[in-house]
Amino acid sequence: xxxxxxxxxxxxxxxxxxxxxxxxxxxxxxxxxxxxxxxxxxxxxxxxxxxxxxxxxxxxxxxxxxxxxxxxxxxxxxxxxxxxxxxxxxxxxxxxxxxxxxxxxxxxxxxxxxxxxxxxxxxxxxxxxxxxxxxxxxxxxxxxxxxxxxxxxxxxxxxxxxxxxxxxxxxxxxxxxxxxxxxxxxxxxxxxxxxxxxxxxxxxxxxxxxxxxxxxxxxxxxxxxxxxxxxxxxxxxxxxxxxxxxxxxxxxxxxxxxxxxxxxxxxxxx
Amino acid sequence: xxxxxxxxxxxxxxxxxxxxxxxxxxxxxxxxxxxxxxxxxxxxxxxxxxxxxxxxxxxxxxxxxxxxxxxxxxxxxxxxxxxxxxxxxxxxxxxxxxxxxxxxxxxxxxxxxxxxxxxxxxxxxxxxxxxxxxxxxxxxxxxxxxxxxxxxxxxxxxxxxxxxxxxxxxxxxxxxxxxxxxxxxxxxxxxxxxxxxxxxxxxxxxxxxxxxxxxxxxxxxxxxxxxxxxxxxxxxxxxxxxxxxxxxxxxxxxxxxxxxxxxxxxxxxxxxxxxxxxxxxxxxxxxxxxxxxxxxxxxxxxxxxxxxxxxxxxxxxxxxxxxxx
Ligand code: SF4
Numbered sequence: 001x002x003x004x005x006x007x008x009x010x011x012x013x014x015x016x017x018x019x020x021x022x023x024x025x026x027x028x029x030x031x032x033x034x035x036x037x038x039x040x041x042x043x044x045x046x047x048x049x050x051x052x053x054x055x056x057x058x059x060x061x062x063x064x065x066x067x068x069x070x071x072x073x074x075x076x077x078x079x080x081x082x083x084x085x086x087x088x089x090x091x092x093x094x095x096x097x098x099x100x101x102x103x104x105x106x107x108x109x110x111x112x113x114x115x116x117x118x119x120x121x122x123x124x125x126x127x128x129x130x131x132x133x134x135x136x137x138x139x140x141x142x143x144x145x146x147x148x149x150x151x152x153x154x155x156x157x158x159x160x161x162x163x164x165x166x167x168x169x170x171x172x173x174x175x176x177x178x179x180x181x182x183x184x185x186x187x188x189x190x191x192x193x194x195x196x197x198x199x200x201x202x203x204x205x206x207x208x209x210x211x212x213x214x215x216x217x218x219x220x221x222x223x224x225x226x227x228x229x230x231x232x233x234x235x236x237x238x239x240x241x242x243x244x245x246x247x248x249x250x251x252x253x254x255x256x257x258x259x260x261x262x263x264x265x266x267x268x269x270x
Numbered sequence: 271x272x273x274x275x276x277x278x279x280x281x282x283x284x285x286x287x288x289x290x291x292x293x294x295x296x297x298x299x300x301x302x303x304x305x306x307x308x309x310x311x312x313x314x315x316x317x318x319x320x321x322x323x324x325x326x327x328x329x330x331x332x333x334x335x336x337x338x339x340x341x342x343x344x345x346x347x348x349x350x351x352x353x354x355x356x357x358x359x360x361x362x363x364x365x366x367x368x369x370x371x372x373x374x375x376x377x378x379x380x381x382x383x384x385x386x387x388x389x390x391x392x393x394x395x396x397x398x399x400x401x402x403x404x405x406x407x408x409x410x411x412x413x414x415x416x417x418x419x420x421x422x423x424x425x426x427x428x429x430x431x432x433x434x435x436x437x438x439x440x441x442x443x444x445x446x447x448x449x450x451x452x453x454x455x456x457x458x459x460x461x462x463x464x465x466x467x468x469x470x471x472x473x474x475x476x477x478x479x480x481x482x483x484x485x486x487x488x489x490x491x492x493x494x495x496x497x498x499x500x501x502x503x504x505x506x507x508x509x510x511x512x513x514x515x516x517x518x519x520x521x522x523x524x525x526x527x528x529x530x531x532x533x534x535x536x537x538x539x540x541x542x543x544x545x546x547x548x549x550x551x552x553x554x555x556x557x558x559x560x561x562x563x564x565x566x567x568x569x570x571x572x573x574x575x576x577x578x579x580x581x582x583x584x585x586x587x588x589x590x591x592x593x594x595x
Binding site for chain 2: 094095
């Protein structure tokens with residue numbers, strides 16, 4: 001089992017994806033999914049959703065079919081408009097509202113040394129900016145599709161200001177490539193902080209379970225029970241000791257009982 | 271220190287909201303409608319949030335003060351508790367808050383006056399009764415005081431409410447609010463586990479010695495003190511460590527100022543235990559808890575009650591000692 005969490009990127013357009021594809025060495029691995037790029041070894045995936053709330057939603061659902069672990073990290077990167085904010089500056093989005101929907105969505109609540117902002121997600125290009133919000137067209141769909149069962153603390157969103165009342169880039173394509181390239185290292189450093197899985201996720205319980213299965217018939221109920229017990233036993237006994245316990249055991253019931261009693265009699269060591 | 275602050279729209283311009291924000295350097299403020307939009311939602315992880323908790327500033331509308339369970343108390347028959355804040359700056363591995371909430375972000379309710387009014391109401395409507403009000407159920411009473419200033423305002427009002435005793439429960443060393451002018455119906459109650467355990471399992475909590483230094487000062491001033499050994503933790507060598515802890519505490523203070531001592535087993539109601547264990551499967555602190563009717567708790571085999579009574583009565587009158595279970 002991998003020690004790092006999977007990262008799933010969602011971007012709206014190919015030119016927003018290019019700097020990420022380049023930085024993480026992603027490839028178009030699956031001919032069936034022409035908009036999904038990945039570096040399986042590094043546990044990094046990216047989907048290009050297309051513009052709009054519905055497309056973003058569909059893209060999350062599609063990528064979820066490939067990666068559906070509760071602790072995966074999901075991140076939306078893109079460009080956004082604002083009335084006054086400096087073009088090229090980056091914001092971490094903590095709250096998303098929509099011009100047409102009642103719901104409000106939130107991302108993680110961590111401080112990542114990046115200024116934060118609220119996004120107002122719109123269906124068509126916004127002409128009248130409210131100074132309180134950044135404007136984009138995908139964030140709402142992205143978060144709506146992730147609302148369950150992804151843990152909020154694993155959801156991130158970064159927006160780079162592409163235009164304000166004073167400035168519009170000549171080419172959004174060039175702007176995206178250039179400014180996402182500029183910020184991607186910083187974003188990766190932030191994500192790195194959250195990628196490590198807690199150690200309990202990678203104790204080699206499956207190895208012991210296989211040894212047990214080779215020796216005894218294990219029902220589904222007992223498998224679940226053993227998983228719970230072994231998670232704890234791994235904290236207080238070495239793998240070698242556990243293997244030996246299995247080898248010398250005379251019945252599965254006996255082994256389970258032995259461990260249950262071992263745990264209730266366990267005295268904490270400091 | 272926290273940087274991200276969510277603020278309910280309604281109290282965005284409340285003077286106390288502004289005061290709290292002014293004590294945090296360069297905060298990132300996000301305006302919300304109600305704190306429940308982001309606090310204690312299904313898909314949140316207490317454990318992950320605990321690494322970097324944000325602050326939520328909110329207003330509490332109802333259920334500000336509650337009655338305690340029947341047998342919970344320190345001598346009075348009528349007992350209440352309240353929390354002007356949810357969650358804690360410290361990180362004790364056994365803290366029941368992690369089983370109570372799915373969110374570790376701090377929520378602070380800035381309508382302090384409504385809490386003070388409730389206390390006043392309880393005092394006035396129960397004139398002939400002696401009442402204890404406990405603070406510090408969903409938080410540590412003083413750990414956030416430098417920013418919140420809640421207790422500093424409350425204790426000034428306490429002399430008016432003679433029929434009420436206020437217990438301020440804490441593991442913090444913050445004591446600026448306790449001046450030479452002692453307030454007779456305020457009990458400052460310190461929770462302890464032995465140093466060896468605390469160093470490892472109570473992240474952020476000041477050492478026993480640091481707390482004792484503060485307690486000694488308060489004892490010299492004449493403040494009423496409480497000592498809370500709740501939970502008592504069973505581990506290899508616990509009895510020796512607890513004996514040492516009792517000596518360290520009670521040989522250093524004026525015993526006459528000890529208002530009460532309480533102790534209890536490590537115990538959790540079923541629902542809290544199940545939530546807590548989900549995120550702490552490998553925490554060996556919980557391995558040997560026994561399933562009882564509606565709870566999980568330390569085994570009776572260790573005779574915590576007998577051991578504590580025997581060793582505490584070496585210093586304190588048994589009538590001041592209460593076993594909470
Ligand atoms: S001091 Fe109390 S409230 Fe705070 S973490 Fe420890 S047990 Fe929980």
